[in-house]
Amino acid sequence: MNTRAKEADMTATTTDAAFVGIGNMGAPMVRCLVKAGFSVTIYDVADASLAPFRDMGPAIRIAGSLAETAAAAPILITMLPDSAIVRRAVLGEAGGDCLAAGMKPGQLVVDMSSSFPLDTRTLGEALGVGGVGLVDAPVSGGVGKAITGTLAILAGGDDDQIERARPLLEAMGRIHKCGPLGAGHAMKALNNYVSAAGLVATAEALVVAEQFGLDPKTLVGVLNASTGRNNTTENKAERYMLSGAFDSGFALALMNKDVGMARRLAEEIGLDMAELGFVSRHLETVLAALGKGADHTAVYAFAKDAPKA
Numbered sequence: 001m002n003t004r005a006k007e008a009d010m011t012a013t014t015t016d017a018a019f020v021g022i023g024n025m026g027a028p029m030v031r032c033l034v035k036a037g038f039s040v041t042i043y044d045v046a047d048a049s050l051a052p053f054r055d056m057g058p059a060i061r062i063a064g065s066l067a068e069t070a071a072a073a074p075i076l077i078t079m080l081p082d083s084a085i086v087r088r089a090v091l092g093e094a095g096g097d098c099l100a101a102g103m104k105p106g107q108l109v110v111d112m113s114s115s116f117p118l119d120t121r122t123l124g125e126a127l128g129v130g131g132v133g134l135v136d137a138p139v140s141g142g143v144g145k146a147i148t149g150t151l152a153i154l155a156g157g158d159d160d161q162i163e164r165a166r167p168l169l170e171a172m173g174r175i176h177k178c179g180p181l182g183a184g185h186a187m188k189a190l191n192n193y194v195s196a197a198g199l200v201a202t203a204e205a206l207v208v209a210e211q212f213g214l215d216p217k218t219l220v221g222v223l224n225a226s227t228g229r230n231n232t233t234e235n236k237a238e239r240y241m242l243s244g245a246f247d248s249g250f251a252l253a254l255m256n257k258d259v260g261m262a263r264r265l266a267e268e269i270g271l272d273m274a275e276l277g278f279v280s281r282h283l284e285t286v287l288a289a290l291g292k293g294a295d296h297t298a299v300y301a302f303a304k305d306a307p308k309a
Helices: 002-011 026-035 047-053 066-071 083-091 117-129 142-148 159-170 183-212 216-224 231-235 237-242 252-268 274-290 296-304
Strands: 017-020 040-043 060-062 075-078 108-111 133-136 151-156 173-179
Touching: 017 026, 017 066, 026 040, 026 047, 026 142, 040 047, 040 066, 047 060, 075 083, 075 159, 083 117, 108 117, 108 159, 117 133, 117 183, 117 252, 133 151, 133 159, 133 183, 142 151, 151 159, 151 183, 159 173, 173 183, 183 216, 183 231, 183 237, 183 252, 183 274, 183 296, 216 231, 216 237, 231 237, 237 296, 252 274, 252 296, 274 296
Parallel strands: 017 040, 017 075, 040 060, 075 108, 108 133, 151 173
Antiparallel strands: none
């Protein structure tokens, strides 16, 4: 790790942070960092994702490799699809480009991806051997809150390391300390399971209401005034589901992945959670029927097409 790090460091221009993964969430999060006054080195495998940042001035530096990215900043942020991709980006495989090739002892990796908690702990152990710290800090709130810098940031790891990352994290949202390393990722998976359960329940309640002859908008109003109120009834049912828009911006495939992680976590610690298992299997079925491009609110469309008993 150290020889290549020294070589990369000789040509690197130091910035406050480095950010890997400039996607739908990563791009507005980087903009929030710049707005808060930080300089950021960014990297993504898709050149099209980097194009909007090429004219943003000296606060943005675009790296040509992961190794160069790691050598450019003391704190490295990852915002990637899953644990396996995070591990490849950080540690590499078969001698390929990776962050570890440019890392130095004392650096800190902040994984803001939706990663599997036990994988996060394994990655933390591997990084610790080289004197590099790891904090898991997945987010909740979607693209809208990423744009406004009001994400809920679920942080796990050593308190000193979280505090070290605090100025950067607070530029993107509000920190909620969840516990030791992996706790943030566990909280994210469990939160999205509870959210998904509310989504499925709401979609099915709407279909039953319509078939019975109730006005579905009236049902949503009653739910929001009663104990059935949840994130779907408040923010999604009318705008994205009853309207037929199905364009909330959060993919069904991502919700399925997150709930699957919650299910896997329960199984790996020896628990058989009936509702968790049902919601996970149901989302798998819906995803297979609707395809990877479907928005998660299209669960309602699937429910409407369900066969009659």
